[in-house]
Amino acid sequence: MLDLLVKNACLPDGRTGMSLAVRGGVIVEVAPGLDAPAHEVTDAQGLLLSPPFVDAHFHMDATLSHGLPRVNQSGTLLEGIALWGELKPLLTQEALIERALTYCDWAVAKGLLAIRSHVDICDPRLLAVEALLDVKRRVAPYLDLQLVAFPQDGALRDPQAMDKLKRALAMGVEVVGGIPHFERTSEQGALSVKLLCELAAEQGRLVDMHCDESDDPLSRHIETLAFETRRLGLEGRVTGSHCTSMHSMDNYYVSKLLPLMFEAGVSVIANPLVNITLQGRHDSYPKRRGMTRVPELLAAGVNVAFGHDCVMDPWYSLGSGDMLEVAHMGLHVAQMTSQQGMRACFDAVTLNAAKVMHLKGYGLEVGCDASFVLLQARDAVEAIRLRANRLKVWRKGVLVAETPEVLTQLRVEGRPGEVGFSQR
Ligand code: FE2
Numbered sequence: 001m002l003d004l005l006v007k008n009a010c011l012p013d014g015r016t017g018m019s020l021a022v023r024g025g026v027i028v029e030v031a032p033g034l035d036a037p038a039h040e041v042t043d044a045q046g047l048l049l050s051p052p053f054v055d056a057h058f059h060m061d062a063t064l065s066h067g068l069p070r071v072n073q074s075g076t077l078l079e080g081i082a083l084w085g086e087l088k089p090l091l092t093q094e095a096l097i098e099r100a101l102t103y104c105d106w107a108v109a110k111g112l113l114a115i116r117s118h119v120d121i122c123d124p125r126l127l128a129v130e131a132l133l134d135v136k137r138r139v140a141p142y143l144d145l146q147l148v149a150f151p152q153d154g155a156l157r158d159p160q161a162m163d164k165l166k167r168a169l170a171m172g173v174e175v176v177g178g179i180p181h182f183e184r185t186s187e188q189g190a191l192s193v194k195l196l197c198e199l200a201a202e203q204g205r206l207v208d209m210h211c212d213e214s215d216d217p218l219s220r221h222i223e224t225l226a227f228e229t230r231r232l233g234l235e236g237r238v239t240g241s242h243c244t245s246m247h248s249m250d251n252y253y254v255s256k257l258l259p260l261m262f263e264a265g266v267s268v269i270a271n272p273l274v275n276i277t278l279q280g281r282h283d284s285y286p287k288r289r290g291m292t293r294v295p296e297l298l299a300a301g302v303n304v305a306f307g308h309d310c311v312m313d314p315w316y317s318l319g320s321g322d323m324l325e326v327a328h329m330g331l332h333v334a335q336m337t338s339q340q341g342m343r344a345c346f347d348a349v350t351l352n353a354a355k356v357m358h359l360k361g362y363g364l365e366v367g368c369d370a371s372f373v374l375l376q377a378r379d380a381v382e383a384i385r386l387r388a389n390r391l392k393v394w395r396k397g398v399l400v401a402e403t404p405e406v407l408t409q410l411r412v413e414g415r416p417g418e419v420g421f422s423q424r
Contacts, residue, residue: 002028002038003397004370009044011364012346012380016046022370025396030366040399042392048375048383050346051363052113052393053323054353057208057241057269057307060117060135060145061128062087064099066312077213077278080315081182084152087314088123096131103311104139106321109401111373111390113143116208116307116357118150118177121168122158129168136172142400146357148208150177155192157183162195169203176200178209180221181245190224197228197238206358207238208269212245215279215288219245223257226264235265239356241307243268243292244279254293258300267356268297270348271309272330274316294334298344305353306330306345323349324387331384339381346380370397376405378422386421 004022011018019034020027068087072079107115119132129149136145149168151161155178169176178196180189193209200207207229212219222240229238240261246254261268270292279290297304306326311319319325331337331345354362361369377388393401408419 002036004040004042004394005034005036005038006042006044006049006372006374007035008046009049009374010046010379012048012050012343012350014379018049020049020364020370020372022397025370025398026361027364027366027368027370030364042374044374046378047391048377048379048388049364050111050373050375050380050383051350051354052371052373052395053111053349054114054305054357054359054362055107055112055308055323055326055349056116056239056305056353056356057271057309058115058117059310059313060100060103060115060132061096061119062310062313062315063103064312065314066317071317072314074281075277076281077315080278081152083314084120088120091127093127093131096128097135100132100135101138103321104135104143104145108142108393108395109390109403110321110323111375111393111401112321112323113371113393113395114146114354114357114359114362115143116146116148116175118148118208118210119168119173120152121149121164121173122151122153122161124160124164126164126168126171129171129173133172142395144357144359146175147173148175148177149173150210151179154179154183155196156188166199169205175206175208178207178211180209180224181212181214181216181219182210186218189221193221193224194228197225197232197234200237201232201234207234208241208356209239211240211243213242214245215248215282215290216245217248217250220249222246222266223260226257226260226266229264229266237358238264239267239269241269242271242275244275244290246292247279247288247290254296258296258302261297262301267303267305267352268292269305269307269356270294270330271307272333273319273326274309276329276333277316289333291330291333294330294348295336295341303352303355304348305356306348307353322387324384327384328387342381342384346384371395382422
């Protein structure tokens with residue numbers, strides 16, 4: 001007897017009429033037309049069953065704080081950082097935990113079951129670190145939360161940051177972060193990359209740095225990050241987040257940079273909603289889009305994920321934890337409008353992001369965790385087009401969220417009574 005059988009599903013790779021059988025929280029069979037007794041049976045009716053959405057770049061310590069203590073007037077990254085500095089002394093652990101838990105509720109409802117969140121370690125109280133470690137424990141039954149020790153004020157620019165970062169790692173934060181473009185000079189930025197990668201190598205940690213989140217084409221810390229990755233044997237364990245300066249770099253330089261990044265197995269995370277909002281702010285016209293070179297990175301063999309980065313915080317006042325909204329913006333900004341390009345954008349918020357986080361048991365293969373989302377869409381492209389409704393979300397075989405099918409009843413004479421926004 002199976003615990004769960006999902007029948008007649010379409011999968012993101014295009015297979016249709018597929019059944020997934022689940023026992024003990026694990027997928028035990030994936031086959032077309034499979035039928036067997038199960039405690040719970042769901043007929044997917046040809047709709048898309050996807051592995052859960054994964055957000056590989058988020059800031060959960062700041063989320064849902066929009067308007068506290070005031071709104072970002074200029075809309076720039078730097079005013080956002082200054083505003084976060086004003087908010088930090090006012091933070092309480094209870095409020096931070098409550099906001100993070102609320103965001104995790106939104107995430108689960110949207111089928112987003114794994115989040116890598118940066119946590120600012122520059123506060124000497126490490127209040128956000130303690131709070132998010134608590135949140136991580138509390139949400140563990142339904143969501144994977146991975147934490148990055150993020151020195152928001154600069155690993156070297158803040159003279160105590162390295163000590164606080166090490167303390168955060170000792171407390172249970174997993175990944176080494178950084179922000180080289182925010183250090184005082186390019187040399188200091190490069191030195192911070194070197195020191196942080198050495199720390200990660202010493203302690204067997206993954207690395208994920210905010211890297212070159214700037215429109216300055218000469219912000220080239222991604223080069224140092226890739227070089228240090230190879231020097232220290234960290235291939236496949238390092239991620240450059242944002243990398244927006246690549247948008248503005250000289251093409252010849254990029255042609256030399258891409259193979260280095262590929263050889264180092266460095267992943268890149270673009271954050272389309274926030275990059276298009278924050279970058280290009282010093283431009284008149286033309287205004288740069290400010291997202292990294294996603295199609296070119298993918299063509300060079302680099303793993304690229306899309307992150308949400310911010311939801312209702314000092315940098316971005318919108319968002320709801322919907323990774324399909326992120327993919328939707330990503331494909332527009334990168335002009336990845338071919339069918340293949342749009343499917344690649346779906347992968348950027350599922351498979352590629354799971355690879356960044358080194359998630360175990362992720363996917364729709366036999367032996368993987370029975371964590372998946374049934375979408376009100378026929379395929380990945382339609383899911384992005386409609387930012388499709390999440391009908392059912394399972395985590396390790398357990399139903400954790402359910403939303404009724406959305407169908408508009410049309411009251412127009414002579415036309416069909418229902419509108420579902422599907423071509424078929
Ligand atoms: Fe970020």
